[in-house]
Amino acid sequence: MGIKNFILSVLILFGTWLLLGGTFRSDVLIVGGALAVLITLLFVRQPKALTTLKVRPYALLMLFVYFWVFLFELLKSNLDVALRVVSPRLNINPGIVMVKTKLKSPMGRLLLANSITLTPGTLTVEIQDDHLFIHWIDVSSTDVDAASEKIVKGFEKYLEVFYG
Amino acid sequence: MGILHIIGGAVSILGALFLLLASIGLIRMPDVYNRMQTGTKATTFGTIMFLGGIGIATPSMATKLIILVLFIVLTNPVSSHVLARAAHFAGVPLADRSVTDKLAEHRAKEGVQ
Numbered sequence: 001m002g003i004k005n006f007i008l009s010v011l012i013l014f015g016t017w018l019l020l021g022g023t024f025r026s027d028v029l030i031v032g033g034a035l036a037v038l039i040t041l042l043f044v045r046q047p048k049a050l051t052t053l054k055v056r057p058y059a060l061l062m063l064f065v066y067f068w069v070f071l072f073e074l075l076k077s078n079l080d081v082a083l084r085v086v087s088p089r090l091n092i093n094p095g096i097v098m099v100k101t102k103l104k105s106p107m108g109r110l111l112l113a114n115s116i117t118l119t120p121g122t123l124t125v126e127i128q129d130d131h132l133f134i135h136w137i138d139v140s141s142t143d144v145d146a147a148s149e150k151i152v153k154g155f156e157k158y159l160e161v162f163y164g
Numbered sequence: 165m166g167i168l169h170i171i172g173g174a175v176s177i178l179g180a181l182f183l184l185l186a187s188i189g190l191i192r193m194p195d196v197y198n199r200m201q202t203g204t205k206a207t208t209f210g211t212i213m214f215l216g217g218i219g220i221a222t223p224s225m226a227t228k229l230i231i232l233v234l235f236i237v238l239t240n241p242v243s244s245h246v247l248a249r250a251a252h253f254a255g256v257p258l259a260d261r262s263v264t265d266k267l268a269e270h271r272a273k274e275g276v277q
Contacts, residue, residue: 022227078182078209085189085202094198095264096252117241120205123197124241125248126267133267135197135248142264 004055009040053107059162066158073119073154081120081137095139096125099132099148101156108163115155122151172221179213186210194259196251204244211236 010033017032018024053059084091103109113124116134126133134151141147189202212233219226258265 016231019227019231022224074209078206081189081202081206082182082185085185085192085206090192090194092193092198093261093263094195094259095262096197096258096267097264098266098270113245114241117245118205118208118237120201120209123201123205123248124245125197125252128270131270133270135201137198137201139263142266 006040008053008055010036013039054162062158062161066155066162069154069158070115070118073115077119077121084137091138093138093140094136095142096133096135097139097142097147097151098144099134099152100144101130101132101148101152103130103156103160103163105163108159111163112152112155112159115159116151168223169221172217172219174217175220176214176217179210179215179217182210182213183207194261196256197248197258200244200248200251204240204247208236208240 013036014032017036018029021028021032101109101112103112109127109130113127113132116122116132117124121137123135124132125135132152134147136147136151139147140150186202186206189206190199193199193202215229215232219229252267
């Protein structure tokens with residue numbers, strides 16, 4: 001376990017503790033800090049989520065930008081699906097398409113698949129290596145490259161910075 | 165009744181509206197995959213807004229609500245993915261109006277049952 005993983009793991013556990021407690025009283029902080037270090041030492045050996053995360057300043061900035069880009073996508077696609085639901089003719093055109101991703105690391109692919117699933121309208125059904133099979137509520141193209149461009153590219157260009 | 169209560173209430177009602185639309189979608193959609201699209205995922209946003217509204221109205225609860233939102237955002241996609249995958253592997257058909265099923269083609273080609 002490298003020093004980077006140790007620090008990241010302690011920070012995540014301590015941050016969760018702070019959010020759960022919601023106070024900054026010193027005794028609460030000390031207990032939380034001690035527990036964070038203890039849990040990290042006991043349980044965290046090779047956390048894939050942390051070992052493959054790049055902690056360069058630019059990558060962390062992109063992580064922050066990605067958060068907002070993702071929120072915006074979530075809002076946009078929710079409105080889109082909501083409009084489809086209430087349209088009298090039920091304006092959908094569903095199907096399962098195949099897309100390709102450039103991301104190599106398992107964590108990068110995991111985040112990509114989860115981001116796709118969280119935005120309504122697209123749902124990851126299966127992953128095989130660098131191919132994702134996605135149920136799409138409004139299929140505009142069954143071509144692999146065109147579909148990848150529409151579904152994957154928007155997330156991928158941020159994800160590849162912090163999880164290659 | 166402060167201004168925060170009014171804003172928080174408005175945000176919560178907006179979230180509840182999304183949840184209502186998701187439930188309508190659950191009834192109107194033609195097959196299990198499309199129902200998954202609205203039933204499990206449109207609810208994520210509705211729940212986030214609903215909890216956000218509570219957070220604005222009562223800021224003392226905000227930190228616990230952030231934890232709740234994090235758990236929803238982390239677990240929701242996993243469960244809906246697993247449900248959809250299980251449905252497809254169990255042979256649940258897509259609705260007739262579906263235009264393509266690349267996964268079925270792929271599995272037929274690979275000879276996987």
